Amino acid sequence: KAKQAGRNTYRVFLEEMSEKSLQHFQLEHALPDAIKGDQLFLEYQPKVSCETSEVVGFEALLRWQHPEHGLIMPDDFIPVIDESNMIIDVGEWVIENVIKQLSAWRDAGATLLPIAINISGHHLHSNTLTAYVEKLMTQYGISGELLEFEITEGVLTGNTEESIAALTALKKTRIRLSIDDFGTGYSSLSYLKKFPVDVLKIDQAFIRECSVNIEDAAICKAIITLAKSLGLEVIAEDVENQEQLQFLKQHHCDVYQGYYFSRPIAAKHAMTLLEQNLSVS
Numbered sequence: 001k002a003k004q005a006g007r008n009t010y011r012v013f014l015e016e017m018s019e020k021s022l023q024h025f026q027l028e029h030a031l032p033d034a035i036k037g038d039q040l041f042l043e044y045q046p047k048v049s050c051e052t053s054e055v056v057g058f059e060a061l062l063r064w065q066h067p068e069h070g071l072i073m074p075d076d077f078i079p080v081i082d083e084s085n086m087i088i089d090v091g092e093w094v095i096e097n098v099i100k101q102l103s104a105w106r107d108a109g110a111t112l113l114p115i116a117i118n119i120s121g122h123h124l125h126s127n128t129l130t131a132y133v134e135k136l137m138t139q140y141g142i143s144g145e146l147l148e149f150e151i152t153e154g155v156l157t158g159n160t161e162e163s164i165a166a167l168t169a170l171k172k173t174r175i176r177l178s179i180d181d182f183g184t185g186y187s188s189l190s191y192l193k194k195f196p197v198d199v200l201k202i203d204q205a206f207i208r209e210c211s212v213n214i215e216d217a218a219i220c221k222a223i224i225t226l227a228k229s230l231g232l233e234v235i236a237e238d239v240e241n242q243e244q245l246q247f248l249k250q251h252h253c254d255v256y257q258g259y260y261f262s263r264p265i266a267a268k269h270a271m272t273l274l275e276q277n278l279s280v281s
């Protein structure tokens with residue numbers, strides 16, 4: 001029931017947005033100021049080991065606190081700028097702020113865990129991504145093992161040659177690569193052979209009913225098996241209840257994230273989790 005209402009609310013919101021497509025236009029033009037000013041910020045969603053329930057990392061998720069429009073979520077502005085060079089400015093802002101955050105946590109004495117960053121296809125293929133992230137890693141003394149790039153599989157299908165070049169360069173930095181929303185990209189699986197992928201993230205579409213729907217259960221099991229036989233890590237996203245987690249544990253999924261463990265949280269709360277992790281180990 002609640003979910004249904006949530007979805008309807010969202011649809012109404014989207015309809016309002018497209019009616020006022022002028023608003024999109026203005027948001028797009030307001031973004032450079034947002035980047036330069038202090039309107040963008042990141043939340044961090046914990047990634048948790050299915051086996052030990054320990055936090056093993058975070059995903060950085062972008063938010064935009066607009067002075068007039070209020071809090072704007074990424075699905076409402078990333079798609080608008082995804083094909084333009086503005087996505088590179090946004091992507092660089094995110095990379096810089098994640099690396100700064102890691103170095104701040106390190107300076108505060110925390111034991112660091114990897115942070116995953118969502119990277120758009122346009123940015124991946126821009127030829128500036130690797131040099132940019134390397135420069136910041138050097139500047140702040142953060143190694144590649146502490147970062148992970150999440151890209152959706154659709155990004156890898158259209159531009160094979162370009163993607164191989166981009167990912168080969170990226171691989172040298174030791175940043176891990178994960179396929180976000182895995183299973184929904186409508187693509188051939190052969191890219192898993194061609195590209196240096198480290199992690200598969202099972203999309204919410206299959207997780208939502210994995211504990212009650214036979215087909216979804218079969219797809220989740222198949223993805224977990226596929227990941228394991230290729231030597232990849234497998235993560236379930238958007239885990240919302242105990243039944244889903246039970247299913248994932250039973251089928252030896254490695255890691256999960258979702259509201260069941262925690263919503264995306266402010267950096268200072270993520271720091272608290274890092275400190276707790278330290279005290280149990």
Ligand code: C2E
Pocket residue numbers: 045060061062073074075078091094117118119120150180181237238239240257258259260263264
């Ligand atoms: P995504 O990478 O698949 O991120 C997961 C989304 O699922 C996040 O929404 C997160 O808040 C939400 N989520 C987490 N747990 C649950 C759950 O248990 N239930 C449900 N229903 N949702 C859950 P968010 O933060 O609104 O981000 C949406 C999308 O926007 C992301 O999907 C990603 O594609 C994009 N995005 C977010 N941050 C960035 C960024 O810095 N750069 C780029 N290029 N894209 C971003």
Ligand code: MG
Pocket residue numbers: 059118150180
């Ligand atoms: Mg993601």
Ligand code: MG
Pocket residue numbers: 180181201203237
């Ligand atoms: Mg995802």
Ligand code: MG
Pocket residue numbers: 181203204237
């Ligand atoms: Mg998703």
